[in-house]
Amino acid sequence: MNHIILTHSDLLTTLADELPSNKQRQSLVQGLLNAYKLDELCEVLPIIPIQDASMGQYHDKDFINQLQQPRDDVDKQLDSYEKVRMAVSEEFEGCNDTEEETVGDDEKFGLSFDCYPFPFMRYYVNLIAASTIQLAKRVVNSCKEGGIPGQIIGINWYGGRHHCHRSRCSGFCYINDVVLGISTIRKMCSGGVFYLDLDLHNGDGVAEAFKFSKKVTTCSVHRHDVGFFPAGSGKLEDSVSGMYNVPTRRGLTNEVMQWILQNIVFQLIDKHQPQYLVVQLGCDGLSSDPNNEWNMTIEGYADVVHLLIEYVDIPVIVLGGGGYNHTEVAKCWTYVTGTLLGYKAADFDEIPDHRLLDNYEHDGYRFWTDSNLQPGKMKNENTLENLLSLQAHLLSL
Numbered sequence: 120m121n122h123i124i125l126t127h128s129d130l131l132t133t134l135a136d137e138l139p140s141n142k143q144r145q146s147l148v149q150g151l152l153n154a155y156k157l158d159e160l161c162e163v164l165p166i167i168p169i170q171d172a173s174m175g176q177y178h179d180k181d182f183i184n185q186l187q188q189p190r191d192d193v194d195k196q197l198d199s200y201e202k203v204r205m206a207v208s209e210e211f212e213g214c215n216d217t218e219e220e221t222v223g224d225d226e227k228f229g230l231s232f233d234c235y236p237f238p239f240m241r242y243y244v245n246l247i248a249a250s251t252i253q254l255a256k257r258v259v260n261s262c263k264e265g266g267i268p269g270q271i272i273g274i275n276w277y278g279g280r281h282h283c284h285r286s287r288c289s290g291f292c293y294i295n296d297v298v299l300g301i302s303t304i305r306k307m308c309s310g311g312v313f314y315l316d317l318d319l320h321n322g323d324g325v326a327e328a329f330k331f332s333k334k335v336t337t338c339s340v341h342r343h344d345v346g347f348f349p350a351g352s353g354k355l356e357d358s359v360s361g362m363y364n365v366p367t368r369r370g371l372t373n374e375v376m377q378w379i380l381q382n383i384v385f386q387l388i389d390k391h392q393p394q395y396l397v398v399q400l401g402c403d404g405l406s407s408d409p410n411n412e413w414n415m416t417i418e419g420y421a422d423v424v425h426l427l428i429e430y431v432d433i434p435v436i437v438l439g440g441g442g443y444n445h446t447e448v449a450k451c452w453t454y455v456t457g458t459l460l461g462y463k464a465a466d467f468d469e470i471p472d473h474r475l476l477d478n479y480e481h482d483g484y485r486f487w488t489d490s491n492l493q494p495g496k497m498k499n500e501n502t503l504e505n506l507l508s509l510q511a512h513l514l515s516l
C-alpha cells in the first residue's frame with residue numbers, strides 16, 4: 120500500500136481559483152478529491168505561508184519583491200474581496216507585508232501579457248512556493264524517519280508551475296515551485312533527483328534552472344513544433360546528458376507515452392540512479408483539452424504514473440501543471456490520486472453530491488463519459504521511426 124501525502128489549503132484553493140489561465144479550476148480539483156473522500160485516506164499536509172527566504176534559493180530578490188508588492192486596486196476587483204482579505208490577513212498574520220505600494224516595472228519581470236497581476240497574487244505566489252517546498256520537506260523527512268510501510272508518494276495538485284524563470288513570469292507561471300521543491304530536496308539529502316515533465320508544454324523553467332547541476336536530471340516529454348510554446352525551447356538537439364528533451368508530434372496516444380517511458384525514460388533513470396523522482400503531471404495532453412494537440416485519456420495518465428511508481432521504487436512527488444478543460448482535469452487528478460490509493464475505475468462511476476456537482480451536469484453527473492473513456496479521432500503523427508530516432512539520440516548522450 121502506498122503512503123500518500125496530499126497538500127491542502129482552503130485559502131490557496133480560493134487564491135488559485137483566480138489564476139487567469141485556470142479560473143475556478145482548483146476548487147473543482149479539491150472538491151472532487153473531497154467528494155470521493157480520497158483526502159481521508161491520505162496524510163493531509165496543510166500549506167502554511169513562507170516566512171523565510173526560501174523563495175530566494177532560486178528566484179532573484181528584485182523579482183520576489185515585485186511579486187510581493189501590495190496591489191489594492193487589483194485586489195478590489197474581486198467580488199469576494201472583503202472575505203478573501205479577511206482570510207488572508209488571518210493566515211498571514213505576523214508575516215512581513217510590504218506596506219507601501221511601489222509597483223515598479225511589471226513588464227521587466229514578465230508580469231504582463233499571459234501573466235498579468237491578479238487579485239491577491241502576492242499571497243498566491245507565497246503559498247504556491249510553500250506548497251511544493253513543504254511537501255518536499257515532508258517527503259524527505261518521512262523517508263529519514265522511516266517506519267512507513269510501502270512507497271511514499273507526495274502529491275501537490277497546486278504546484279507544477281514549470282515555466283517561471285529566475286526573474287521572469289512565463290506561461291501562466293508566477294513562481295517556479297518545482298525548482299524550489301527540488302532545491303529543497305537537494306539541500307536535505309546527498310542523492311540525486313530525477314525530474315520528469317509530462318505536461319504538453321516543455322518544462323523550460325525547470326530545465327534551465329538545473330542545466331548545469333550534476334545531481335538534478337531533467338527530462339521533458341512535450342509537444343514540439345516551430346513557434347509552439349515555449350517557442351525556441353525543447354529541441355532534441357539541445358539535449359545534453361542530464362537535461363533531456365523528448366519532442367513529440369501531434370496526436371500522441373497513451374501507447375506512445377508508455378513507449379517513451381519504457382524505451383527512453385526508464386533507461387535515463389537507470390543511468391542517473393536518482394534518490395527521488397519528481398513528476399509534473401500537467402494534463403493538457405488530454406484529448407478533451409482545448410489545446411487539441413495530444414490524444415491521451417485519463418486512464419492513460421494514471422497508467423503512466425503507475426508504471427513509473429512501480430519501476431522506480433524510490434519516493435515520488437507528483438505535481439499538477441497545465442490542463443484547460445477544468446472538469447476533466449479535476450477528474451484526471453482525482454483518478455490518479457484514487458488509483459494510487461487502490462481505487463478502481465468502477466469506483467468513480469457516479470460523481471458524489473457535493474457543492475460543485477452542477478459543473479458536471481453536461482456529463483450527466485457521471486465521471487466516465489463516451490468522450491473521456493476513449494481517445495479522440497486525432498491522427499497520431501508519432502511514427503515508430505520517429506520515436507526510434509529520439510531514442511537513439513537521447514540514449515547516446
Ligand SMILES: [Zn+2]
Nearest residue numbers: 318320403441
Ligand atoms: Zn502546459
